[in-house]
Amino acid sequence: MRPFEPLKPLEEAPRQQAANLPIMSVGEVTALVKGALKAAPRLRDVWVEGEVGQVSISAAGHCYFTLKDERAQIKCVIFRDDRLMMPFEARTGLRLVAQGSIDVFDAQGVYQLYVRTLQPSGFGDLALRFEALKAKLQAEGLFETSRKRKLPAYPQTIGVVTSLSGAVLHDVRRVLARRWPMARVIVSACQVQGAGAAPTIVAALRRVGRWTDGETGRATDVVILARGGGSLEDLWPFNDEAVVRAVAAHPCPIVVGVGHETDVTLAEFAADVRAATPSVAAELVVPARIDEQARLDGYAGRLRATTARALAERRAALNNEKRALEANHPQAQLAAERERVGVLLDRAARVVARRLEIDRTALNRTSELMPALLATEIGAARADLGRTSAALSALSPYATLERGYSIVRGPDGAVLRDAASVEGGDQISVRLQRGEIGARVESVRDSGR
Amino acid sequence: MNTPDQLATRQPDADRQRIAALPFDKALTEFRQVVEKLEAGNLPLEDSIALFEQGVLLQRRCEKMLSEAELRFQRLVEQAGGKVRALDLTVNGVDDAG
Numbered sequence: 001m002r003p004f005e006p007l008k009p010l011e012e013a014p015r016q017q018a019a020n021l022p023i024m025s026v027g028e029v030t031a032l033v034k035g036a037l038k039a040a041p042r043l044r045d046v047w048v049e050g051e052v053g054q055v056s057i058s059a060a061g062h063c064y065f066t067l068k069d070e071r072a073q074i075k076c077v078i079f080r081d082d083r084l085m086m087p088f089e090a091r092t093g094l095r096l097v098a099q100g101s102i103d104v105f106d107a108q109g110v111y112q113l114y115v116r117t118l119q120p121s122g123f124g125d126l127a128l129r130f131e132a133l134k135a136k137l138q139a140e141g142l143f144e145t146s147r148k149r150k151l152p153a154y155p156q157t158i159g160v161v162t163s164l165s166g167a168v169l170h171d172v173r174r175v176l177a178r179r180w181p182m183a184r185v186i187v188s189a190c191q192v193q194g195a196g197a198a199p200t201i202v203a204a205l206r207r208v209g210r211w212t213d214g215e216t217g218r219a220t221d222v223v224i225l226a227r228g229g230g231s232l233e234d235l236w237p238f239n240d241e242a243v244v245r246a247v248a249a250h251p252c253p254i255v256v257g258v259g260h261e262t263d264v265t266l267a268e269f270a271a272d273v274r275a276a277t278p279s280v281a282a283e284l285v286v287p288a289r290i291d292e293q294a295r296l297d298g299y300a301g302r303l304r305a306t307t308a309r310a311l312a313e314r315r316a317a318l319n320n321e322k323r324a325l326e327a328n329h330p331q332a333q334l335a336a337e338r339e340r341v342g343v344l345l346d347r348a349a350r351v352v353a354r355r356l357e358i359d360r361t362a363l364n365r366t367s368e369l370m371p372a373l374l375a376t377e378i379g380a381a382r383a384d385l386g387r388t389s390a391a392l393s394a395l396s397p398y399a400t401l402e403r404g405y406s407i408v409r410g411p412d413g414a415v416l417r418d419a420a421s422v423e424g425g426d427q428i429s430v431r432l433q434r435g436e437i438g439a440r441v442e443s444v445r446d447s448g449r
Numbered sequence: 450m451n452t453p454d455q456l457a458t459r460q461p462d463a464d465r466q467r468i469a470a471l472p473f474d475k476a477l478t479e480f481r482q483v484v485e486k487l488e489a490g491n492l493p494l495e496d497s498i499a500l501f502e503q504g505v506l507l508q509r510r511c512e513k514m515l516s517e518a519e520l521r522f523q524r525l526v527e528q529a530g531g532k533v534r535a536l537d538l539t540v541n542g543v544d545d546a547g
Contacts, residue, residue, distance in 0.1 A: 153474060154472070154473055154474035154477075156472060164524070173520070173522060176520055177519075177520040180520075181518040181519055181520045182473060182514050182515075182518035182520075183520060183521070184520075184521040184523065185520060185521065185522045185523065186523050186524075186525055186535050187522070187523065187524045187525065187538060188524075188525045189524065189525075207525050207527060207533055208525060210533055211525055211533045211535065213535075289515055292473075292477070292511075292515060293515055295477070296477065296480070296508065296511050296512065296515070299477075299480050299481055299484050299504075299508070300504075300508050302484045302488065303480075303483070303484050303487065303501065303504045303505070303508070306484065306487045306488045307487060307497065307498075307501045310487070310490065310492075310494075310497050314494060
């Protein structure tokens with residue numbers, strides 16, 4: 001152990017320390033870093049794979065861009081002559097492998113990759129990541145069919161998570177306004193492209209999941225997550241693990257429509273319903289007004305038909321009852337009989353009257369021709385006709401009654417023709433020209449025939 | 450769903466008001482039930498008529514919503530404290546009035 005050194009006076013200490021420190025200039029440090037980098041053999045010739053970020057071409061024709069992955073980024077330079085020799089150019093979003101050396105750009109104090117060749121990394125790597133994440137989430141059961149919720153048939157409030165700029169929001173709005181205008185649409189905005197998009201999608205989903213109506217306390221009934229078409233890289237945020245998990249965990253049913261028909265993202269696997277495009281997503285979440293109108297018309301037709309039928313049946317039943325009642329009424333029976341008799345009388349009277357008229361006409365004509373000669377004969381004929389008429393009238397039962405006859409009916413109401421058909425004590429009725437007599441049979445005498 | 454007895458004793462005005470506030474799906478479901486109940490028959494005449502009148506009200510409610518509705522389009526904004534509010538959204542952007 002070293003012996004403990006005695007303390008120096010305080011005021012001397014800073015000066016002495018500063019004199020001992022190796023203070024360097026900026027250039028010296030930069031040169032040191034540069035030398036260290038150059039001394040590292042692995043940095044002399046590197047192959048770096050990453051996604052191209054910002055790209056700019058200087059007036060001199062050099063290309064400057066960044067190459068990045070999830071954790072870091074490197075500034076890259078392609079000098080004009082190298083650039084013009086290359087088979088393809090660095091474009092933002094492109095994933096590629098750059099080959100070159102690492103060096104320090106003194107003037108800006110940055111290290112850079114001086115690119116000599118560019119290779120496309122191809123879609124192989126993205127596909128591998130896609131499959132790896134898919135397998136992982138599948139193993140967790142995130143894509144299980146049993147997890148899928150049914151969409152509400154008549155949603156009142158629909159959440160839409162997409163970018164505020166672009167055609168998607170417009171398309172979704174147009175479809176919803178046409179098909180189901182009684183809905184309320186709540187848009188939760190997010191970015192749908194670029195490296196920072198995924199966290200904004202997650203945040204937008206959370207926001208719309210948290211929202212409830214101030215008055216009713218109702219949340220959204222269904223949510224649409226949508227994005228228009230683009231390259232595989234453009235759609236990549238929808239393969240982001242956090243986004244996929246947020247879709248799977250969303251509190252209400254969710255429809256995901258990303259890209260075109262052929263594009264498939266993991267967010268769609270996690271959705272309750274996958275839509276081929278954003279417009280299809282909008283169509284799927286609401287019923288069609290025209291279908292509902294047809295359904296309504298159908299019910300309305302049935303309502304009127306069944307009510308009309310019920311009323312008609314009741315009316316018919318009522319009429320039947322009324323008829324049955326009238327038919328059984330004693331007065332009705334009498335009236336019916338009277339009517340029958342009346343018809344007969346009428347017919348008879350008409351026949352007689354016509355007869356008389358014809359004869360009279362004939363007689364009048366004759367009397368004009370030979371008045372004096374046949375006067376007595378005419379008078380006789382007239383009397384004869386009068387008798388015929390009276391005889392016809394006498395056919396009426398009333399006429400019979402008028403003449404003092406009466407009709408006797410037995411206990412069963414049948415007209416009596418034979419004394420043997422009743423017994424002593426039987427109740428009988430006697431119909432006179434006016435009124436009726438109720439009577440009881442005292443005794444019965446046979447005619448003795 | 451109401452029994453015919455309840456319908457018969459219900460205040461017509463109260464029922465009218467209740468129906469006028471029904472969301473589309475509820476009104477449509479009630480309408481269908483009314484029709485099915487009528488079609489099943491075996492109802493006293495007064496109940497049939499009460500049901501018919503209720504059916505007409507339900508039909509009108511649905512028709513009105515189908516023909517008069519206008520899509521409400523809003524945007525969520527987060528406020529201080531994390532509260533989320535919906536503001537009306539025009540084609541060009543958020544309305545100032547919200």
